Amino acid sequence: MSNKPTFLRRAAAALALACCTIGAAHAAATITIVNINQPGVGFNDRTPAQPVGGNNGRTLGEQRLIAFQHAADIWARTLTSPVPIRVEAVFEPLVCSADGAVLGSAGAIEIFRDFPKAPKANTWYPGALASKLTGTDMASQGRGHIRARFNSRLGLFPDCLPGSGFYLGLDRKAGEQIDLVAVLLHELGHGLGFQNFTDEGTGEFFDGKPSIWDHFLVDIRNNKAWVNMKNDERRLSAIGGATLSWNGERVYKAAAGILAPEPQLLISGMAAGATGGKHRVGDASFGPQLGQNAVTGELMPLIDQASGGGLACTPLSPANAMAVRGNIALVDRGACAFVTKARILQNAGARGMVVVENTDDPVSPLGGSDPAVRIPAVRIDKATGERLKTAMYRRSRTSSGVVASLGVDPDKLAGTDWVRRVRMYSPEEYSPGSSVSHYSVDTKPNQLMEPSINPDLTHDVLPPHDLTFPLLQDIGW
Incomplete structure (x- = not known):
């Protein structure tokens, strides 16, 4: 040429x-x-x-x-x-x-x-x-x-x-x-340049050639870069969930000084069974932030719906209040704001709140603002919530035998993969204009180049607050 x-x-x-x-x-x-x-x-x-x-x-x-x-x-x-x-x-x-x-x-x-x-x-x-x-x-x-x-x-x-x-x-x-x-x-x-020119919906390179972006995208499952994949491999990689990372040196080095430990839900207890262990969560923009000193208590499901679900959108019945008092409440998403649920559970004496997603979407943070909320809150995916409800099926009125700890994983940075590369946004359903060309939604603190503009953003593009410029440096700036 x-x-x-x-x-x-x-x-x-x-x-x-x-x-x-x-x-x-x-x-x-x-x-x-x-x-x-x-x-x-x-x-x-x-x-x-x-x-x-x-x-x-x-x-x-x-x-x-x-x-x-x-x-x-x-x-x-x-x-x-x-x-x-x-x-x-x-x-x-x-x-x-x-x-x-x-x-x-x-x-x-x-x-x-x-x-x-x-x-x-x-x-x-x-x-x-x-x-x-x-x-x-x-x-x-x-x-x-x-x-x-x-x-x-x-x-x-x-x-x-x-x-x-x-x-x-x-x-x-x-x-x-x-x-x-x-x-x-x-x-x-x-x-x-914080964008890809490859068609994420089909995996096809623009005019048959990769963009500089494709050299740094890596699928976590096989450690394969997009530039080395076939079209269908790239298409599937873009909708893999939390499976796509940025393999650039500048971002990798900067992440350790910017990102906080990853929030987690740790499940244990005699009745936990297969649900025991660490679970990924979306933490809340309201209430106390999760830290090394985990908030621990028995997990208790709230039931205030004829279907067996629990929304916590109105003051709790005496039976539900007794169940969650001193424990961590498991509630379903829907019908009212997350901060409303948290306030109601807090007033009933709950030590924390775990919200179960009502769709098959991946885990994402809980939004909202209310300085009156003093208990921690997280969101878990629908499948994990259903397994936990099954594990608690044979419970008493005040004890489930399933213990929940809301804290952080000191060995994992929020929004990174198992080798601490920052993950990119790759939802299970392709989202034109958003997929691949943004950071993952579970980076913490929130980053400028997530797919949504969060209210807590600074006007920074540089470390020690933000990872935008390190990525641009990786591609040549």
């Missing part, structure tokens, strides 16, 4: 530029925002706005642009590149409903391979990274390197997640709103 670089466009045809551009000055890299909104909308929306959280823009559009520049400045201070990075950005209506919404998206506009100084031959690189590596702007005809879109209707209309709009402040005090700066940092991370 000749040394002429090959490129393919990843986005739609170029849009006419509108208004102006602004850039980050005096930085290790320069990131320029190219405003492609039409007059009067998006970044050019003239709706008056009051200053909020250090954002002193006087209109909605100005505040959006200031928040965007703030996020771009954070990335500009982090990166090193001789080539200015252009981000074609727009606020426009995106898919949303009263119960959920697309916050935004971003990605490389063009990808390149076999360019001068490319670290790996026959391998696709995103445009901004390819330009950095070769020292020349690779974008065609003055295009941007990254295309970014964000939801202009979020929280502003009754059919688009009303009451949960973007928080435009710069101070991380979003409360119940969605922190726009955190969303922007996440999406810019994708555009810089």
